[in-house]
Amino acid sequence: MIVKNIHECVSVVTDKLLKKACVEEMNATAEQQGDEHKSDLTVSGDGTWKKRGFTSLFGVTSLIGYYSGKIIDLLVKSSYCKQCEPWKSHKDTTEYQEWWEEHKDVCSANHKGSSGKMEVDAVITMFKRSLEKFQVRFINYIGDGDSKTYSGILKAAPYGETEVTKKECIGHVQKRMGKRLRDIVNNTVEEMKDKNGKTKKKKLLGGKGKLTGKLIDKLTVYYGLAIRRHCDSVDSMYKAIWASYFHNCSTDKNPQHDNCPIGENSWCSWQKARALGTWPSYKHDYEALPPDVASAIFPIYEDLSNKKLLERCVGGFTQNNNESYNQLIWKITPKIIPAGSKIIEIAANIAAGVFNEGKTSLLYYMSAMGLSLGPNAHSYVSKEDAERISISDARAQGSTREGRMARRQQQLNILDANDEAEGSSYGAGIDDTI
Incomplete structure (x- = not known):
């Protein structure tokens, strides 16, 4: 009651x-x-x-x-x-x-x-x-x-x-990129036999120098930013998405920054160097996507830059x-x-x-x-609401967000380093050596 x-x-x-x-x-x-x-x-x-x-x-x-x-x-x-x-059990009865x-x-x-x-x-x-x-x-x-x-x-x-x-929802569209990249790593495998004659599967696109967890997160974030920062125009979103792809495929011998924003304030260091006149001596400070990885994920970028999908993202x-x-x-x-x-x-x-x-x-x-409600009850809720708003404002500040992202990326780097050093320690049948 x-x-x-x-x-x-x-x-x-x-x-x-x-x-x-x-x-x-x-x-x-x-x-x-x-x-x-x-x-x-x-x-x-x-x-x-x-x-x-x-x-x-x-x-x-x-x-x-x-x-x-x-x-x-x-x-x-x-x-x-x-x-x-x-x-x-009584559904057929009159009483029911x-x-x-x-x-x-x-x-x-x-x-x-x-x-x-x-x-x-x-x-x-x-x-x-x-x-x-x-x-x-x-x-x-x-x-x-x-x-x-x-x-x-x-x-x-x-x-x-x-x-x-x-x-x-842009957040969920961004998640599609991460899921597709992880799926292609898990599904692109080659069967190999170890020294005991047992068949094992080797991931062809995963591991050091390929699509690591850190790189997948990086590409996913770039994809999301391309949509968020250009959500007023389908064409702008499309260009920004492909800019993020070709930017990560670029090397000193084959720079592919035509889609990157130009000017001294560009997020693209190559375009920034070009605007400042220092591009002849410019050196890429990151590893480009390996050709097999770039080729494998190209269809994913084609699917997720579909104009019909981007039209539904206009407005952010x-x-x-x-x-x-x-x-x-x-x-x-x-x-x-x-x-x-x-x-x-x-x-x-x-x-x-x-x-x-x-x-x-x-x-x-x-x-x-x-x-019955007294003044203390009103005072309490006012204090709680004011504190909640204060915490929310602090979390929304750029420096706080950047700090959270930096800590998260540092943790991912540690996990990737441990995986490379220790090898795989968990998986179906991984300890089945007999």
């Missing part, structure tokens, strides 16, 4: 906060695009699951406004109901039919199918109810391509003949806000602790309130539950 009352109070307050966030997003859209587009919003969507993998009984999906950065709608999907469990008529409106199981489909179904449901609930349409959808959500939206046609436009969209919200949910109800749908809904709603309004939202929830 206590959980039920908390759930009802939290749900009512969160519903009001989400409607407030939607109004803010509408006003921000009007400022950026004009009043005629006020009700046609751009949102990013993402799902998270109670259990890692695709066997979770519960999932949470959120939609966040592009301009306000606030959660507009969320939905918890559940494929399990504790009250339904005892009736599984009588019970179901009373239970169906409060059943916590609102999803049928796989866990992976929870995100797809949840997004479609939120799109379909947007006109009734908020009097808006979600015309542009920022997705990650990890699920069939967008194709599901197109099939559902929530706004009739008006088609929803897909926008890509991201799902980082959704990822931050997902982490907040599982801080309130950790994945390692068992919980039912109502607890997860409470956590998702409270997380949405804190995400949108800060710790001040906790006062709204407590007030809705009938709790």
Whole structure:
């Protein structure tokens, strides 16, 4: 009964906060695009699951406004109901039919199918109810391509003949480069026999002087920067992506910097030397990609510089806000602790309130539950919010980001050096010497 009352109070307050966030997003859209587009919003969507993998009984999906950065709608999907469990073996009985008529409106199981489909179904449901609930349409959808959500939206046609436009999350597009490069290293192998006559596989593109983990990360970051820094133009993105490829293929005998930005302020040291007039004596201070590696990854760059893909990247969209919200949910109800749908809904709603309004939202929830709030409670949330903003500002500073990246790269260098010195120590059948 206590959980039920908390759930009802939290749900009512969160519903009001989400409607407030939607109004803010509408006003921000009007400022950026004009009043005629006020009700046609751009949102990013993402799902998270109670259990890692695709066997979770519960999932949470959120939609966040592009301009306000606030959660507009969320939905918890559940494929399990504790009250339904005892009736599984009695579904053909009259007693079950009588019970179901009373239970169906409060059943916590609102999803049928796989866990992976929870995100797809949840997004479609939120799109379909947007006109009734908020009097808006979600015309542009920022997705990650990890699920069939967008194709599901197109099939559902929530706004009739008006088609929803897909926008890509740049962070996830960048991850595609890293995954493709790692896959080609793992899949390009040659079978060899050791001195005992056993067959072993040798990676032809991996290892020292080839596609190491450090180099893959470097190429992936360059690819992401090429999109982020030129997200206002497909042609600029395309040129910058190929500039990063040919720049890393360049040698003193065969410089390939035609696509690199020119001038003294160019990130390309060769172009900088050319602008300063010192290029005749210029020496490349990095190792170029070996010819076999350059040739092998060329098709990957062709695929990931596809004009249709880059068109969906125009605008520089991201799902980082959704990822931050997902982490907040599982801080309130950790994945390692068992919980039912109502607890997860409470956590998702409270997380949405804190995400949108800060710790001040906790006062709204407590007030809705009938709790008395004194000056100390107000002072506490004000202090917490101020401290959170201060930490966020510090993390956003360029020097802090550069420091994090430098420490991460140093750790990768150490790991690569250890792998080269020690050889492979872990893998399927690696110790099977008999």
